[in-house]
Amino acid sequence: MKHGRFAIGLVGVAAVVSYLVWTGVSNTMVYYLTPTELMAKASSDPTFHDVGVKVSGKVIPGSYEKVPGELLHRFRVQGLQDPSVTFPVEYRDALPDTFTDDAQVVLEGRLRADGVFEATTVLTKCGSRYEASPDQLAG
Amino acid sequence: MTVLGEFALWLALPLAIWGGVLGFVGGRTQRGELILSAERSVYGIFFLLLLASAGVVAAFLGDKFQYWYVASYSNRELETFYKVAGLWAGQRGSLLFWALLLSFFASVCVWLNRKKNREFMPYVVGVLQAITVFFVVVLLFAKVNPFERLPFTPANGQGLNPQLQNYWMTIHPPTLYLGFTSFTIPFAFAIAALLNGRLDARWIVLTRRWTLLSWLFLSVGIVLGMRWAYEELGWGGYWFWDPVENASLLPWLTATAFLHSIQIQEHRGMLKVWNMSLVVLTFLLTVFATFLTRSGLIESVHSFAENTRIAIIFLAFLGSVTAFALVLVLYRLPSLRSENRIESFFSREAAFLFNNLILLGAAFTVMWGTLFPLISEAVTGEKVSVGPPFFNRVNIPIGLALLALAGIGPVIAWRRASRRNLKKNFFWPALVGLGVGAILWAIGARHPMALLTWALGAFVLTIVGVEFWKGTRARARIEGEGYAPAFYHLVTRNRRRWGGYIVHVGIVVIFMGLAGAAYNQDVRKFMEPGDTVQVRSPFGEQYTLTYQGISSSVGRGQRNLLWQAVALVDVAVDGKAAGTLTTEKRQYVTSQQLMTEVGIRSTPWEDLYVILSAVDNVEGVLRNDPGAQAVTLQVLIKPLVGWIWYGGLVLVFGSLIALWPSVERNRPAEQETTDVPAVVSA
Numbered sequence: 168m169k170h171g172r173f174a175i176g177l178v179g180v181a182a183v184v185s186y187l188v189w190t191g192v193s194n195t196m197v198y199y200l201t202p203t204e205l206m207a208k209a210s211s212d213p214t215f216h217d218v219g220v221k222v223s224g225k226v227i228p229g230s231y232e233k234v235p236g237e238l239l240h241r242f243r244v245q246g247l248q249d250p251s252v253t254f255p256v257e258y259r260d261a262l263p264d265t266f267t268d269d270a271q272v273v274l275e276g277r278l279r280a281d282g283v284f285e286a287t288t289v290l291t292k293c294g295s296r297y298e299a300s301p302d303q304l305a306g
Numbered sequence: 307m308t309v310l311g312e313f314a315l316w317l318a319l320p321l322a323i324w325g326g327v328l329g330f331v332g333g334r335t336q337r338g339e340l341i342l343s344a345e346r347s348v349y350g351i352f353f354l355l356l357l358a359s360a361g362v363v364a365a366f367l368g369d370k371f372q373y374w375y376v377a378s379y380s381n382r383e384l385e386t387f388y389k390v391a392g393l394w395a396g397q398r399g400s401l402l403f404w405a406l407l408l409s410f411f412a413s414v415c416v417w418l419n420r421k422k423n424r425e426f427m428p429y430v431v432g433v434l435q436a437i438t439v440f441f442v443v444v445l446l447f448a449k450v451n452p453f454e455r456l457p458f459t460p461a462n463g464q465g466l467n468p469q470l471q472n473y474w475m476t477i478h479p480p481t482l483y484l485g486f487t488s489f490t491i492p493f494a495f496a497i498a499a500l501l502n503g504r505l506d507a508r509w510i511v512l513t514r515r516w517t518l519l520s521w522l523f524l525s526v527g528i529v530l531g532m533r534w535a536y537e538e539l540g541w542g543g544y545w546f547w548d549p550v551e552n553a554s555l556l557p558w559l560t561a562t563a564f565l566h567s568i569q570i571q572e573h574r575g576m577l578k579v580w581n582m583s584l585v586v587l588t589f590l591l592t593v594f595a596t597f598l599t600r601s602g603l604i605e606s607v608h609s610f611a612e613n614t615r616i617a618i619i620f621l622a623f624l625g626s627v628t629a630f631a632l633v634l635v636l637y638r639l640p641s642l643r644s645e646n647r648i649e650s651f652f653s654r655e656a657a658f659l660f661n662n663l664i665l666l667g668a669a670f671t672v673m674w675g676t677l678f679p680l681i682s683e684a685v686t687g688e689k690v691s692v693g694p695p696f697f698n699r700v701n702i703p704i705g706l707a708l709l710a711l712a713g714i715g716p717v718i719a720w721r722r723a724s725r726r727n728l729k730k731n732f733f734w735p736a737l738v739g740l741g742v743g744a745i746l747w748a749i750g751a752r753h754p755m756a757l758l759t760w761a762l763g764a765f766v767l768t769i770v771g772v773e774f775w776k777g778t779r780a781r782a783r784i785e786g787e788g789y790a791p792a793f794y795h796l797v798t799r800n801r802r803r804w805g806g807y808i809v810h811v812g813i814v815v816i817f818m819g820l821a822g823a824a825y826n827q828d829v830r831k832f833m834e835p836g837d838t839v840q841v842r843s844p845f846g847e848q849y850t851l852t853y854q855g856i857s858s859s860v861g862r863g864q865r866n867l868l869w870q871a872v873a874l875v876d877v878a879v880d881g882k883a884a885g886t887l888t889t890e891k892r893q894y895v896t897s898q899q900l901m902t903e904v905g906i907r908s909t910p911w912e913d914l915y916v917i918l919s920a921v922d923n924v925e926g927v928l929r930n931d932p933g934a935q936a937v938t939l940q941v942l943i944k945p946l947v948g949w950i951w952y953g954g955l956v957l958v959f960g961s962l963i964a965l966w967p968s969v970e971r972n973r974p975a976e977q978e979t980t981d982v983p984a985v986v987s988a
Contacts (some may be wrong), residue, residue, distance in 0.1 A: 176656075180660065180663045183703075184671065187671065187703060191675075192696060194695075195692050195693065196690050197690065197693060198690055199679065199689035233922075238830060261830065261920040261938045261940065264891065
């Protein structure tokens with residue numbers, strides 16, 4: 168009897184943890200997409216405009232502009248595999264130091280219904296950030 | 307020197323194999339000369355790996371850029387200090403460093419046990435040398451040899467990432483590695499116990515200091531990493547739930563569970579299989595953490611390289627250790643039966659068991675969140691990730707449950723707590739906790755999780771305070787001592803127990819500091835010189851920051867610096883001038899990216915944290931053009947953040963008390979329940 172009650176306690180802990188993980192995942196998960204996948208999802212499912220996504224791409228050189236006197240940045244991003252897919256981005260915060268107008272970026276945010284990607288975070292990817300290959304050293 | 311080092315690394319492989327085989331064979335056959343030879347091989351490995359590491363350091367100091375590793379992590383301009391630290395700056399050196407530390411601890415362990423615990427030592431040596439073989443094999447054959455040469459000699463190296471050029475960063479990885487590697491000793495003893503069949507609590511008693519030492523290093527390593535992130539990464543936080551941070555947290559969580567559950571086995575002869583599983587799991591997680599940090603399996607700001615061969619070797623190692631331990635535990639299962647049963651929910655056993663389950667639950671959620679992108683991609687083909695919101699949401703309730711148990715566990719009675727025991731131990735602390743909660747509510751604190759943390763923290767602190775008071779008073783009365791000597795003798799007679807209480811205080815202080823983040827203030831503003839920004843702290847002070855301007859200088863100070871631009875910000879608190887903060891952008895010779903240096907004004911209650919988020923016109927600032935001074939500043943108020951570091955110090959202090967060798971080691975005072983009869987009622 169006592170043993171049984173104790174097992175209920177153990178199952179209880181496991182159930183609470185699983186519940187926390189389950190609700191945690193379903194409320195905070197972020198899709199990681201390429202620009203092509205993002206466009207396909209958004210056009211087939213309009214509710215997708217409210218879902219948080221992470222999207223990786225490359226800033227189109229020359230597309231960057233800063234709205235003067237304000238903390239607002241605009242630029243266009245193109246797909247890494249398919250450069251023909253592009254979309255405009257708006258970002259209301261300070262850009263990371265590593266941002267340049269031909270950087271590879273990972274954007275977090277949502278694609279608004281007007282087709283503008285409203286980024287809440289901009290991360291820059293830099294392949295040689297920590298370690299370079301010998302070929303890079305040679306170059 | 308470097309050639310000698312490379313030679314030493316190659317020589318280490320046959321010697322470690324020899325020592326490992328001899329350890330196991332010596333343990334089986336009990337032949338003294340084999341065992342002695344195996345033990346000596348441990349010292350030999352340490353010597354060889356020391357030579358190999360010295361070879362790497364010599365290559366760094368001598369600017370030997372023909373070595374890939376040196377060329378990738380150093381350059382001529384790097385300060386000597388960081389050249390030495392180059393040993394653990396990258397994947398290759400880190401793996402060598404890991405093996406070196408392991409062989410160091412193995413040597414200490416063999417030396418300490420040269421005359422005792424002979425039934426364990428051959429197997430312990432066998433296990434330790436087998437792990438050494440694994441790391442040496444990785445170094446030599448997984449394309450991560452630190453002595454690999456380039457086909458040419460570059461004129462100069464790539465230089466060290468400036469973010470790693472920070473004193474915290476030079477001590478944070480070694481501290482974590484000390485924690486990872488020293489946990490190998492309890493693991494080796496556990497496996498030795500499974501092999502020699504001595505499955506009572508002996509192996510636990512022999513290794514509990516090692517476990518605590520490892521836990522201390524892990525804790526300090528994690529806190530140092532937080533401190534580094536806070537000071538150097540310049541985004542205003544200390545923990546981002548990055549895969550590598552998580553990787554260091556995972557073994558800490560399971561080691562914490564182990565540290566508690568072994569007490570149940572020592573006192574009640576229960577949880578034997580559980581303890582075996584925890585020690586194996588923790589060891590696996592230390593190796594997993596090393597692997598995750600150094601393999602780039604999951605994209606992370608810390609990951610150093612991508613190399614699939616090393617991933618396969620590491621996973622194969624983890625898999626074989628798991629299988630080996632599983633077979634041994636199953637084989638010994640009849641001897642691992644519990645000697646007692648848990649009798650009641652309201653008992654110390656139950657509290658400790660819940661503590662364990664919750665810690666494991668936390669480890670599971672952290673693991674799940676970290677590997678979620680991989681799992682989801684494998685199962686659904688869609689790459690889905692979870693970030694800090696997931697970890698915070700899940701782990702805050704878990705952390706609160708742990709906090710409550712940190713108060714309940716140490717004082718609730720063994721076996722079955724009576725109503726009287728519960729009332730005597732928990733009535734006043736619960737009242738104090740509720741009181742603190744009510745007062746904070748009354749003065750306007752409304753964040754439920756933060757409020758709960760502080761109330762529970764007050765509950766735990768009261769329990770610990772009362773314990774110290776009752777123990778001192780009882781001793782003063784019984785021994786006829788003054789209160790000060792009574793207090794001193796109380797602690798020194800049972801360092802483990804009272805040191806443990808102090809560690810709990812440290813954890814409470816850290817948790818209270820973490821909860822302060824619920825009241826962080828965050829303001830960003832685009833500013834011209836003379837502009838002000840005001841932030842009100844949750845404690846009521848009004849901070850007024852006046853941006854004074856920015857000036858740049860070229861290449862002064864550090865040799866690797868190309869230029870730096872320093873923004874001056876005057877700070878006033880409630881209208882009174884309170885000094886000037888600086889925040890900078892820096893460009894280093896060796897990297898394309900800009901670095902941000904933040905300005906921090908610390909008080910015991912809160913930090914003012916100023917980030918130069920962006921410079922509007924970099925070229926103008928570099929010309930020191932008075933018309934191009936506009937910047938974006940981010941101003942943060944971080945209440946109680948300092949408590950995390952203070953709590954860390956308390957934790958170290960408590961651990962050291964528990965670790966300190968006690969003079970009267972073999973007296974019954976070591977047993978937790980016997981020294982203060984007034985406190986523990988059955």
